[in-house]
Amino acid sequence: MAVPEPLPRELLHRGCDPARLGFRTTDELTPLEDSFGQSRAVEAVRFGVSIRHGGYNLFALGPAGTGKYTLVRRYIEQQAATEPVPADWCYVNNFSEPHKPRALCLPPGRGAPLRAQMERLVEDVRAAISTIFRGEDYAARKQAIEEEFKERQERMFSGLQERAGERNIAVIRTPVGFAFAPVANGETVEPDAFRRLPVEEQEKVKKAVAELEGELQKLMKQVLQWQREERERLRALNREVTSFAVSALVERLKEAYADLSDVLSYLDAVCTDIVEHGSLFMPTDAAGDDGNPMQALQHAFSGPPSFNRYHVNVIVDHSATHSAPVIDEFRPTQPNLVGRIEHVPQFGALMTDFNLIQPGALHAANGGYLILDARKLLMQPFAYEELKRALQSRMIRTQGISEALGMSSTVSLDPEPIPLDLKVVLLGDRMLYFLLSQHDPDFLELFKVAVDFDDRAERTPENDMLFARLVATLAQGKKLRPFAASGVARVLEHAARLAADAERLSLHMRPIVDLLCEADHWASREAHEAVTAEDVQQAIDGQIERTDRLRVRSQEEIARGTILIDTAGDVVGQVNGIAVFPFGGFAFGRPSRITARVRLGRGEVVDIEREVALGGPIHSKGVLILAGFLGERFGRERPLALSASLVFEQSYGGVDGDSASSAELYALLSALGGVPIMQSFAVTGSVNQRGEVQAVGGVNEKIEGFFDVCAARGLTGEQGVLIPAANVKHLMLRSDVLDAVDAKRFRIHAVDTVDQGIEMLTGMPAGVRTPEGAYPPDTVNHAVEKQLAAFAERARAFGAPQAEQKT
């Protein structure tokens, strides 16, 4: 079998030739108007914003940093600019049911004028009513009514007093009321004197007093009736003069809203209410002291009467809007979405009215677009449910959480719902989209448009140029220096490295933008007019240096021998695997010693990591595949009477993934065959049951991790890494690795099969089964099979006596 040659530099890093880009700096490039690499998402957004059917709201899904918000916002703004300004909305008093405020819809920009005109109307009404009530005409009419009733009462009581006087009886005031007593010479008769009167005389007086008492009682009832009548007459008078003053003012206002029937009916209701509540507008002295005692108390505490009941609460004002609104709600709580009803303390109780209704984002975005972060929305109690309810009912119902849950026992408001017509755009990651699709039956009904953002784009010459224009656009947007072609080329290479693929470019914009800003910073330190490749490299190095403390410490411990890694010599049953450690936005590779031990057993391969619950399921799967491979290759003729154990030495954290399964298989074959493995190699790659080596992730970090260990000890030219051939297209290695490869001091081999790998690692042919069914001598497979046959024979020898006893 041919042993693979070391990979040439060209396959280890696909560079970008600045000369091929065809410009000197990005100033020569036209900015990118469209998004880069997101054609699917763009089409979805265009479709989503243009379709006018219910439920076609958008969910922009994709990893963070792919520019979802920027792209969505841009296209929505473009669409919104072509759409009309939606209506203004106001809440006004519902005079017949004050706890159900009325919603008024007005053409855009006419809500605020209505509010101002209503304020003026109240002022005008106050002035007019004040003038009328302070006027002599009103005073005369009022006085006439009062005098009429006063005279009636005076006449009645005078008559009573006269009739009493004629019988020498006077009305006496007592602490709680009135009484009748006989008088003589203007003074009440002394008790002794009265007793001295003849009995007939006394009885006559008693009879007269009894009659007068009855008469007085009747009079007092009559007086109550008259007082009621007087109050009604005064109220009618007040209504009459108030109506005269108000109707003319309201009629004038109605002319301005002749085209709005709802407003007209509201103004009619205002007119009626002012007439009914004219006392509110009266001067204090004219209102008199016979009013409502609670009103008087309220006046004493809170000052002059408030005319809030005639205010207009403009909750949506589009007077300064020129197109359909596009609203971001960065804190999508339930109240921030549907609005809230505020309360104010009054006499120890929390009071509210329609003036305290505050709009939410749905009000602001009604007739336009609302952009929300899905994760934030879902984290807020009841926010998602309220949003769905609004979208399903196409109504905004402003209600507090406690009212919605029926937990509030106090009187609150139930404002008239407002019709809702908008598009909602949720931004979130894919997992959130899939979870909502899976678990929320309403979700796909309400968010029919999935805007799926890609996280990588193919690396073609055309895309390289688009990427260069993207760099130009971002640099201009961030007010950075122009980027030289070399700088752009380096950024582009870094984008490929971020994509972990030499043939792809990462579309994660956040790290790219960060890199551009930091490269610009270094360029400014060097007084470069344009950002060069060196500046970009310095930015990359700086990013790594700021975050690679763990990597450095790990390398130090290997160099000091604390972590045991051999990079020279041959050892049976031991191989260098490589693990990747992600740390925030930075990941690094570190070699790990993998060992295998074999003994007589029942055919099981023991994954020690799994036994101690440090191995993940994918790792365990990889180990079981090894057993499958061994069984297929060596167990057709006889049982596998071995027991093997595999372990990541000095691994104290969890191990997962199957990228070490090929290394584990090499260690196992070495242990079985007693064939030593060269420790100058490290290995990565997963393996299937047919012995094919498969691609793994993090191949660049893994190679660089082993390279760093070897470089620290001194590169010998024998050291290298075995990677799956399928990973060659992912290679975007560091320049120092490339330099070492060029100098033949480090090598990277790509293998397709386990046999290729074991040959590389042992220097011994793997061996192919001959037509007779045996492996040739002096091959790894022969040694392995020989050992397995010995195990099987020994197992059979151990089992034979028992079998005989059974028979």
Added chain:
Amino acid sequence: MTVPARRAFDVRRIVVAADSSPQGRAAMEAAAALAGALGVNVEGLFVEDVNVLNVAELALGHQLNVISGQARAFDRAALECELRAEAARARRVLEAFALRQRVSVSFRVVRGRVGPEVIAAAGEADLLVLGTTSRSIGAFGRPGSTAVAAAAGATGSVLLLRYGRTIAGRALVAFDGSEGARLAVEAAVRMTRDREDALTVVLIAPTADTAAQLEADVRRMCAATGTTVRFRHIDALDLPATCRLTHESKADVLILAADSPVLLHRQHGRLLADAGCPVLLVR
């Protein structure tokens, strides 16, 4: 020739006719306020009406409740108890007003006929304060007999209050140059001290020159105070004119000398009925 010494408006003892009715409260509040302004004590006088007690003892009929109209048989003990309770209520109210004005207060309860008792008390006081309106049934704002009697017969000054009207606003005083009128002006100046546009003086003079002299007199009296005065000149003043001026100037208190020609023919009842505001008669 010896020039008779001029009397000054000097109030050292204020007596207020106390009861728990709204106008009784108004009288006590005004009395306490005046006592505070003048730096003197105030004394409350509550009269247990012997007529009421007699009626109770006669036991001829019932008390008719003023609010409900319900009849209740008389019980002298209960009635005396109610009178004591009313006196206690009045005392508490007066003490509260006095405390607010930071003046000392004393309180007296006497039993007898209300009119004579109040007038007798007025004889002991420099200023008697009482409500104007009758509490009799069907009186409808007419002056009470006690108020009229006190206005006409008290030996000291009398301030007659009306329910719902304060004396803290504008004052109208008539000045014809007489000794009594001068006292009235003095009283008015003291009551409106340091207030702008609070005093209107009606100069009663047959000629403009005389009026100018009177005006100069008043200005001299006001010189040491911060009171600003508005003057009106009238040839002669009678009762209807006085009441009309009071209404026109929207006066909150009318101040007259008790011996003013306006009150000739004992027209005190009519003055109290038509003035439409509290009246201070200065002696």
